[in-house]
Amino acid sequence: MSADIFEKIQANRGPIGQHAKESHGYFTFPKLEGPIGPHMIFRGKTRLNWSLNNYLGLADHPEVRKVDGEAAATFGLGSPMGARMMSGNSDYHEQLERELSAFVNKESTILCNFGYQAVVSAIDCLVDRHDVIVYDAESHACILDGVRLHMGKRFVFKHNDLEDCEKQLQRATKLAAETGGAILVITEGVFGMRGDQGIIKEIVDLKKKFNFRLFVDDAHGIGTLGATGGGTGEEQGCQDGIDIYFGTFAKSFALIGGFISSDEQVVEYLRYNMRSQIFAKAMPMPLVVGLLKRLELMRNHPEYKAKLWEITEALQKGLTEAGFEIGPTNTCVTPVYLNGSIPESTNLIYDLRENYNVFCSMVVYPVVPKGMIILRLIPTATHTLEDVKYTIECFSKIVGKLKAGEYVSDKIAAV
Ligand SMILES: Cc1ncc(COP(=O)(O)O)c(C=O)c1O
Numbered sequence: 001m002s003a004d005i006f007e008k009i010q011a012n013r014g015p016i017g018q019h020a021k022e023s024h025g026y027f028t029f030p031k032l033e034g035p036i037g038p039h040m041i042f043r044g045k046t047r048l049n050w051s052l053n054n055y056l057g058l059a060d061h062p063e064v065r066k067v068d069g070e071a072a073a074t075f076g077l078g079s080p081m082g083a084r085m086m087s088g089n090s091d092y093h094e095q096l097e098r099e100l101s102a103f104v105n106k107e108s109t110i111l112c113n114f115g116y117q118a119v120v121s122a123i124d125c126l127v128d129r130h131d132v133i134v135y136d137a138e139s140h141a142c143i144l145d146g147v148r149l150h151m152g153k154r155f156v157f158k159h160n161d162l163e164d165c166e167k168q169l170q171r172a173t174k175l176a177a178e179t180g181g182a183i184l185v186i187t188e189g190v191f192g193m194r195g196d197q198g199i200i201k202e203i204v205d206l207k208k209k210f211n212f213r214l215f216v217d218d219a220h221g222i223g224t225l226g227a228t229g230g231g232t233g234e235e236q237g238c239q240d241g242i243d244i245y246f247g248t249f250a251k252s253f254a255l256i257g258g259f260i261s262s263d264e265q266v267v268e269y270l271r272y273n274m275r276s277q278i279f280a281k282a283m284p285m286p287l288v289v290g291l292l293k294r295l296e297l298m299r300n301h302p303e304y305k306a307k308l309w310e311i312t313e314a315l316q317k318g319l320t321e322a323g324f325e326i327g328p329t330n331t332c333v334t335p336v337y338l339n340g341s342i343p344e345s346t347n348l349i350y351d352l353r354e355n356y357n358v359f360c361s362m363v364v365y366p367v368v369p370k371g372m373i374i375l376r377l378i379p380t381a382t383h384t385l386e387d388v389k390y391t392i393e394c395f396s397k398i399v400g401k402l403k404a405g406e407y408v409s410d411k412i413a414a415v
Helices: 005-011 015-023 062-075 084-088 090-104 115-126 141-147 163-177 200-208 233-237 265-271 285-298 302-321 342-356 385-403
Strands: 040-041 045-049 108-112 132-136 155-156 183-188 213-217 244-248 258-262 334-339 359-364 374-376
Touching: 015 163, 045 285, 045 385, 062 285, 062 374, 084 265, 084 342, 090 285, 108 115, 108 265, 115 141, 115 183, 115 213, 115 244, 115 258, 115 265, 132 141, 141 183, 155 163, 163 200, 183 200, 200 213, 200 233, 258 265, 285 302, 302 334, 302 385, 334 385, 342 359, 342 374, 342 385
Parallel strands: 132 155, 132 183, 183 213, 213 244
Antiparallel strands: 040 045, 108 258, 244 258, 334 374, 359 374
16 A cells, blocks of 8 residues: 555655644744734734845835826736736836846846745746756755756855865866766855855856856845845946846835846747746736835935945944854855754744843754754844844853853744
8 A cells, every 4th residue: 555645744744844833933934014014913922033035114105105096006916817828918028127237247137936936946946957957055955956957967065165166176077078968057146044145157157177167146145245236246246247147126125026038039038938837827917016116216216225234234243242143144144053953953043032022043954054043134124233233242141141051942932
């Protein structure tokens, strides 16, 4: 007799799901209520919130809220109906694509309904079984899933390790010569967990030695890095060397969806071949109109990015001076590395939320090695220097308690 799928998942709930009973609603699936910003309500009380990728503070910007509401009233949420290719195209969609191309300095752009899906689908669309993928070991799940769909060979290089990247490119070049295929290198502009930038410029320089195309997922870089907010390529002065550029709307833009920018002929190919867009309904008009407004604000208000960096620098400097380990971040993503067990980490987060009213995300095993706790802070343009000061004071207190063994218990904090 074969096994039963429902019985199997009953027995194995998955690495995070196994804790669902104790964690649901508090450590996982918490509900943050009220207008999006640094002060939100969690379980009936206002908490200082560092957990949202609302980098530029656009989510609750009054002009954004106004345009979003008006666009929903004018077009309805359902418009346009159908896939872009069949019946769902509009002047607004095309205008947004043109404006995004100018923003990231590329010839052409395709809008995508979801960022995650866009990356998976674009990788699937660009390579065939003769081609070889070379990718960073710490790539986001969407890159890993795109690579999983690939029918040909793939070589992974150690995270941000140029020497290993070159070694894998040598292997890929040899193999591609045998199969008659091409090489696609994939990495990220900003690694969202540690906050370190990808070694994009160095990889671009490898084009002098190897023949490949470079795909960069810049989900955290768009809007936060580069003189005009054009992302990691602009920051590192190598945007031209990025052949396929991906940005999400789920972070700096504070909406949903994403886009891919490249040469005109590549984007046209994606338009006619990318399965997640051809076989799916077009992005709703209120989102498109709302994105045009957000992009206008990003272009015309460099002070939002400047404020984001003022807060980021104060936070990272303050944490370092207070003796915290924040690792190799050179972006706004601010991880604080601590040592402790999973029960200690949950007791610590519970104390931080309930007694200090500070809300941030926590990352533990299996996402990071056993015994490591990461408290992940995302500064935004709407935080204040007071928020920074208060948070560092609270962190110093809870880490004192962690070191004194006050959070030791076999039980996860009762929630
Ligand atoms: C590096 C990276 N790529 C892709 C995504 C997926 O983007 P989206 O949330 O727009 O689906 C994320 C979001 O978590 C991300 O951090």
